[in-house]
Amino acid sequence: MSILKYKTQLPRVMTRIVTLALLSFLTLFSTGCNQDGVGIFYTISQEEKQITSKISEVSVYQVVEVGSTIYALGGRTVWQQSGDNWNSLGGGYAYNIVEDSGTLYAFFNNDDENLDDGQIRRLSGGWTTVDDFSDDGKLVDIGNGAYALTLSGGTLHISNSLTDLSQTTSVGSVSIVGGTNVGGMTYSHYLITDSSVYGSDGTNLSTPIAFTNLSSTDKTGDFAAITDDGTNLYLITTTGQVFSSTDGSNWTYRNSVGESVDVDFGAASYVTIDGTDYLIIGTFNGYYQMALDGTITESPDGYAASYPELAEALVYQVYQAPSNNDIYLATQNGLWKRTDSGEFERQ
Amino acid sequence: MSRLRTFTFLLIILLFLGAMPFALSAQEEQSPSEQEPDGEFQERPEEKEPPAEGYPEEEQFLEAYGLGSQIFTIDAGFFIPLFFHFPAAADNDDVSTFEPAFGQLSLGGSGSLSWGSYLTPRFAIGVELAGSFSFTPNGYVNSLIPITMFAEYLFRSGSFDFPVSLQGGFVINRVQDQLYMGPVAIPGISGYYNLNAEWGLGLSLDYWWVPEIYFDKSENSSFGNFLELSFSARYHFS
Numbered sequence: 347m348s349i350l351k352y353k354t355q356l357p358r359v360m361t362r363i364v365t366l367a368l369l370s371f372l373t374l375f376s377t378g379c380n381q382d383g384v385g386i387f388y389t390i391s392q393e394e395k396q397i398t399s400k401i402s403e404v405s406v407y408q409v410v411e412v413g414s415t416i417y418a419l420g421g422r423t424v425w426q427q428s429g430d431n432w433n434s435l436g437g438g439y440a441y442n443i444v445e446d447s448g449t450l451y452a453f454f455n456n457d458d459e460n461l462d463d464g465q466i467r468r469l470s471g472g473w474t475t476v477d478d479f480s481d482d483g484k485l486v487d488i489g490n491g492a493y494a495l496t497l498s499g500g501t502l503h504i505s506n507s508l509t510d511l512s513q514t515t516s517v518g519s520v521s522i523v524g525g526t527n528v529g530g531m532t533y534s535h536y537l538i539t540d541s542s543v544y545g546s547d548g549t550n551l552s553t554p555i556a557f558t559n560l561s562s563t564d565k566t567g568d569f570a571a572i573t574d575d576g577t578n579l580y581l582i583t584t585t586g587q588v589f590s591s592t593d594g595s596n597w598t599y600r601n602s603v604g605e606s607v608d609v610d611f612g613a614a615s616y617v618t619i620d621g622t623d624y625l626i627i628g629t630f631n632g633y634y635q636m637a638l639d640g641t642i643t644e645s646p647d648g649y650a651a652s653y654p655e656l657a658e659a660l661v662y663q664v665y666q667a668p669s670n671n672d673i674y675l676a677t678q679n680g681l682w683k684r685t686d687s688g689e690f691e692r693q
Numbered sequence: 694m695s696r697l698r699t700f701t702f703l704l705i706i707l708l709f710l711g712a713m714p715f716a717l718s719a720q721e722e723q724s725p726s727e728q729e730p731d732g733e734f735q736e737r738p739e740e741k742e743p744p745a746e747g748y749p750e751e752e753q754f755l756e757a758y759g760l761g762s763q764i765f766t767i768d769a770g771f772f773i774p775l776f777f778h779f780p781a782a783a784d785n786d787d788v789s790t791f792e793p794a795f796g797q798l799s800l801g802g803s804g805s806l807s808w809g810s811y812l813t814p815r816f817a818i819g820v821e822l823a824g825s826f827s828f829t830p831n832g833y834v835n836s837l838i839p840i841t842m843f844a845e846y847l848f849r850s851g852s853f854d855f856p857v858s859l860q861g862g863f864v865i866n867r868v869q870d871q872l873y874m875g876p877v878a879i880p881g882i883s884g885y886y887n888l889n890a891e892w893g894l895g896l897s898l899d900y901w902w903v904p905e906i907y908f909d910k911s912e913n914s915s916f917g918n919f920l921e922l923s924f925s926a927r928y929h930f931s
Contacts, residue, residue, distance in 0.1 A: 383870070383871030383872075383873070384871075384910070384913055385871075385905060385907060385910070385913035385914070385915060386835070386866050386867070386868050386871050386873050386905060387777045387794075387903075387905050387915040387916075387917050388777075388779075388785075388787075388788065388913040388915060389868060389869070389871060390777070390794070390797050390798060390829055390835060390868060391777050391779075391788055391792040391794075391797055391915075392787055392788070393797060393829050393830050393831060393833075394830065395830040395831065396830075396831050651787070654869060
């Protein structure tokens with residue numbers, strides 16, 4: 347190569363290279379980093395293999411244990427667990443499931459075009475209708491073998507039998523959001539609407555109990571869920587506030603998880619983990635675990651890397667199975683089970 | 694479905710960048726003296742008879758490449774996750790200093806297109822666009838798209854070329870809804886068998902070092918380490 351040619355081509359090549367270098371550095375300096383994430387390689391290193399079944403593809407609203415078998419309400423169908431698999435039981439559009447005396451019952455609404463009314467059906471081989479109603483409704487297990495059914499017409503029926511709810515006299519015109527039973531208080535059951543607390547003996551309904559806030563923190567939002575640890579009642583509001591009470595009337599603010607809470611299926615529950623009592627509060631963005639004194643012990647930030655889909659899921663219900671204390675979270679992103687080791691398995 | 698989208702995305706990138714060498718060659722200036730006259734046949738230059746005294750025993754060695762020689766390389770191969778290095782693992786209960794990556798990421802695929810130009814017969818610099826993908830335990834795609842500049846030194850032996858290179862630039866790192874743009878360094882070595890003056894085929898081995906630095910959550914800062922083993926085709930032109 348001649349010196350002349352070298353001198354001619356060198357500036358051209360260098361110009362190209364310098365231009366490319368400048369463009370590269372300008373692009374690099376204009377880039378942003380992963381502001382909201384916890385770290386890509388960190389997330390990957392923590393990701394747990396999740397069990398995937400058909401139920402993982404639907405929103406799951408409720409879970410209930412019957413005998414030693416777990417049933418779930420997902421995608422408006424009732425599912426039965428069989429080993430690692432889940433089988434849809436069909437039968438139409440179910441809106442609630444409850445357990446009574448070792449039998450699964452479901453409330454079917456007339457969203458199913460084949461139904462003109464609401465029906466309570468019992469699972470016995472197939473579905474058998476045990477009661478029907480002129481309206482749609484919402485069936486709530488309020489504990490100790492009692493159930494509350496709010497019909498769309500506004501009437502409330504409370505009974506310890508699921509086969510004759512339609513025959514019981516309406517005890518009011520209120521829409522029940524949730525209920526629980528507790529000992530040592532004025533009433534054996536406490537029920538909530540979106541704005542009031544009621545007492546019940548399992549058959550009748552009291553007048554609204556005045557909500558007295560003993561704390562300086564004002565209540566915000568409506569009532570979303572009620573649960574108890576045997577001696578204390580816990581109220582969770584739609585804004586994520588937690589109040590406790592020993593009499594159903596005087597309430598003390600404990601803490602707030604700072605996230606919205608769903609009202610439909612009981613998004614908060616008292617649970618026992620390794621002998622320690624907690625509240626697990628499902629929100630629109632994952633769940634929070636709270637000690638009974640109000641200290642938050644787990645939050646979505648802590649498990650987002652391992653279970654990102656759980657951390658961002660709307661949690662409809664928190665349920666602890668009586669037989670083995672497994673904790674289930676029914677969520678928008680499928681059903682999750684907490685195992686003894688504290689890990690979550692997506693069903 | 695997500696895997697199909699990823700393959701489609703990579704295919705589109707490869708097709709798009711496949712036009713790069715033609716665009717580059719079109720940009721090359723041609724002097725009037727180098728252009729063939731339109732509609733006319735060029736006379737074949739006369740072949741000279743060998744000198745009566747024969748060719749000299751010691752011929753001057755000519756380098757194959759020189760200033761202005763250009764190379765276009767296309768790679769496709771396997772992407773092997775090795776490990777993640779967490780230097781601040783002592784502040785993070787969830788991780789160890791070295792976490793295996795291969796169990797958390799599947800064997801993946803990679804591809805790249807690069808263009809370079811020689812400054813000397815043995816030294817070239819250029820730019821490269823690459824891409825890789827692999828899958829997390831739950832099927833999410835982790836994609837790395839480095840855009841780098843490279844420098845390479847060429848070792849030659851007979852019909853074989855052995856370029857040793859170092860790339861530096863930035864990488865677009867993505868998994869699920871997380872996106873990180875940061876630096877990347879990729880040292881590598883290749884071996885090519887030159888089929889003719891223009892084409893060489895061979896294998897490349899590249900080590901991807903991908904820092905992911907966070908100043909506000911330094912305990913999660915990490916360095917991804919990967920190996921790329923790929924088949925390469927290299928085109929030489931001026």
